[in-house]
Amino acid sequence: MGSETKSAIIDATNSVLCEHGYAGLTVQKIADEASMTTAAIHYHFDTKAELLDAFLDDLIERFESKLTFEPTDPRDRLAAFLDQVFTPSNPDADGFPVAMMELKAQAPFQELFRKRFRELDGVVREVVGEIVADGIDDGHFAETDPDEVARHVATTINGAHARHVALGEPLDETRRVLENALERQLGWRPESGVAA
Amino acid sequence: MGSETKSAIIDATNSVLCEHGYAGLTVQKIADEASMTTAAIHYHFDTKAELLDAFLDDLIERFESKLTFEPTDPRDRLAAFLDQVFTPSNPDADGFPVAMMELKAQAPFQELFRKRFRELDGVVREVVGEIVADGIDDGHFAETDPDEVARHVATTINGAHARHVALGEPLDETRRVLENALERQLGWRPESGVAA
Numbered sequence: 001m002g003s004e005t006k007s008a009i010i011d012a013t014n015s016v017l018c019e020h021g022y023a024g025l026t027v028q029k030i031a032d033e034a035s036m037t038t039a040a041i042h043y044h045f046d047t048k049a050e051l052l053d054a055f056l057d058d059l060i061e062r063f064e065s066k067l068t069f070e071p072t073d074p075r076d077r078l079a080a081f082l083d084q085v086f087t088p089s090n091p092d093a094d095g096f097p098v099a100m101m102e103l104k105a106q107a108p109f110q111e112l113f114r115k116r117f118r119e120l121d122g123v124v125r126e127v128v129g130e131i132v133a134d135g136i137d138d139g140h141f142a143e144t145d146p147d148e149v150a151r152h153v154a155t156t157i158n159g160a161h162a163r164h165v166a167l168g169e170p171l172d173e174t175r176r177v178l179e180n181a182l183e184r185q186l187g188w189r190p191e192s193g194v195a196a
Numbered sequence: 197m198g199s200e201t202k203s204a205i206i207d208a209t210n211s212v213l214c215e216h217g218y219a220g221l222t223v224q225k226i227a228d229e230a231s232m233t234t235a236a237i238h239y240h241f242d243t244k245a246e247l248l249d250a251f252l253d254d255l256i257e258r259f260e261s262k263l264t265f266e267p268t269d270p271r272d273r274l275a276a277f278l279d280q281v282f283t284p285s286n287p288d289a290d291g292f293p294v295a296m297m298e299l300k301a302q303a304p305f306q307e308l309f310r311k312r313f314r315e316l317d318g319v320v321r322e323v324v325g326e327i328v329a330d331g332i333d334d335g336h337f338a339e340t341d342p343d344e345v346a347r348h349v350a351t352t353i354n355g356a357h358a359r360h361v362a363l364g365e366p367l368d369e370t371r372r373v374l375e376n377a378l379e380r381q382l383g384w385r386p387e388s389g390v391a392a
Contacts, residue, residue, distance in 0.1 A: 021301075023219055098304055104362035105217075105297035108290070117362045152373050158362075159355030166300035166313045166354075177348050184380045 006044055006054070008034050013055045018095030022102035027051075049112055052103065056116035060123060067127050074135035078182075079190045081127060085157055086175045101165045124157065125150040135186065142187035149185050153178065202240055202250070204230050209251045214291030218298035223247075245308055248299065252312035256319060263323050270331035274378075275386045277323060281353055282371045297361045320353065321346040331382065338383035345381050349374065 012034035016025055025048065031038045045051040066084055069077045088096075107114040129150035135141035160174035183189040208230035212221055221244065227234045241247040262280055265273045284292075303310040325346035331337035356370035379385040 094304070098301055101297065101301035104358060105294055105301060107362045108294055108364070114362065114364060121359075121363055148373070148376060151369075152377060155355035155359060155370055155373055156351055157355070158358040159351035159353070162300060162354040162358045163317075163351060166303045166310065167317055168304070168310060173347075174351055177344070177351055180344060181348060181377060184377075 005036075005040065007058075009036070009041055009044060009051070010055050010058050012036075013051055014096075017055070017099040018093045021095065021099060022106065025052075049110055052110075053112040053116060056103070056113065056120075060116065060120050063120065064123055067123070073140070074131050074138060075140055075188060075190070077131045078128075078135070081131065082175060082178070082190055085124075086160070086171045088171070097161060097165050100161065121154055124154045128153045132186065135188070140188060142185070144185055149182075152181065152185070156181065201232075201236070203254075205232070205237055205240060205247070206251050206254050208232075209247055210292075213251070213295040214289045217291065217295060218302065221248075245306055248306075249308040249312060252299070252309065252316075256312065256316050259316065260319055263319070269336070270327050270334060271336055271384060271386070273327045274324075274331070277327065278371060278374070278386055281320075282356070282367045284367070293357060293361050296357065317350055320350045324349045328382065331384070336384060338381070340381055345378075348377065348381070352377065 009030065012030045013025070015033050016029045020029060027038045027041050027048065030051070031041055034041075041051070045054065067081065069080055103113055104117060107117055125147070129146045132141060132144070132146035132149045136143060136146065156174065156178045160169075160171055160178075163169040163174060164171055179190050205226065208226045209221070211229050212225045216225060223234045223237050223244065226247070227237055230237075237247070241250065263277065265276055299309055300313060303313055321343070323346075325342045328337060328340070328342035328345045332339060332342065352370065352374045356365075356367055356374075359365040359370060360367055375386050
């Protein structure tokens with residue numbers, strides 16, 4: 001079936017990207033990884049950029065599906081969001097944050113990538129903005145601008161990613177910085193690693 | 197003279213990096229840009245990694261020299277620091293932030309680069325930490341942990357860089373987010389673009 005093949009190609013793209021990086025990503029390697037011919041891959045994706053666009057689309061979809069919290073206490077939702085973002089989904093795949101960094105560096109030349117990264121940023125900010133707005137309504141968080149908090153959280157997450165890759169700084173350290181900042185903004189401190 | 201030649205090679209490296217990116221950086225292009233032979237470049241730098249290490253070292257030195265403020269009001273020093281960081285040194289060189297992003301993505305594989313990025317981060321945090329400590333002593337800033345503020349500022353700057361490259365977000369937007377955060381932390385708001 002077409003969508004199963006596509007999904008296998010996207011999985012293989014993820015593996016090759018994590019192992020060989022953006023520069024080492026070739027259709028041949030993806031074909032080898034997926035046990036397919038390069039022709040089969042070209043049938044589904046005209047260019048490497050289209051393939052990576054589909055890869056990013058899939059990534060955002062999976063990220064979004066993990067962020068669908070039950071309508072529960074906004075404090076729990078915010079803690080769960082931080083757990084989700086600061087816990088690597090696959091601790092073995094050290095190459096994944098590096099590959100994402102490379103794709104971000106390509107965004108100025110690849111409008112498709114930039115669009116996806118903006119989409120991902122939109123998801124993060126919308127989710128955080130809603131949680132904060134609910135928490136203010138419930139009286140759990142201090143009065144503040146939810147969109148401003150969301151933008152701040154998104155920027156700090158971007159900083160955490162860059163520091164993790166460039167400096168080798170553990171994600172937990174940036175998480176602590178963000179928790180301190182949220183405490184100042186919301187008058188409430190998320191408990192680190194409650195869901196871990 | 198040796199150091200003049202080195203400095204010409206580093207300038208040429210900067211130009212080639214901004215124009216062609218990390219993947220397009222070759223000793224031949226640097227030689228062409230500097231009007232030298234590749235042999236002359238290899239005489240000074242054994243490998244591309246060593247050359248980029250020298251380039252980053254030079255960058256940090258120039259950055260540090262710009263951050264040497266007169267011992268004046270900590271509020272002015274903090275505003276000047278933000279101007280320095282959020283105003284591109286060369287507005288024409290769009291390629292520069294992209295190239296830095298690429299080098300950060302290489303840091304996990306190039307210990308030399310990682311060391312330099314840690315050094316740069318150390319400079320940022322030390323400068324901010326000192327300004328904040330002085331501002332607290334002077335009674336201009338609220339009591340807080342200067343190192344924590346410095347870490348927060350450094351992380352936000354890293355986020356600003358990533359957002360600028362990946363999303364095309366103007367640096368001014370992240371600056372505003374940081375100013376809001378500093379106002380909460382220090383009880384004082386830097387005036388945007390006073391020195392601009």
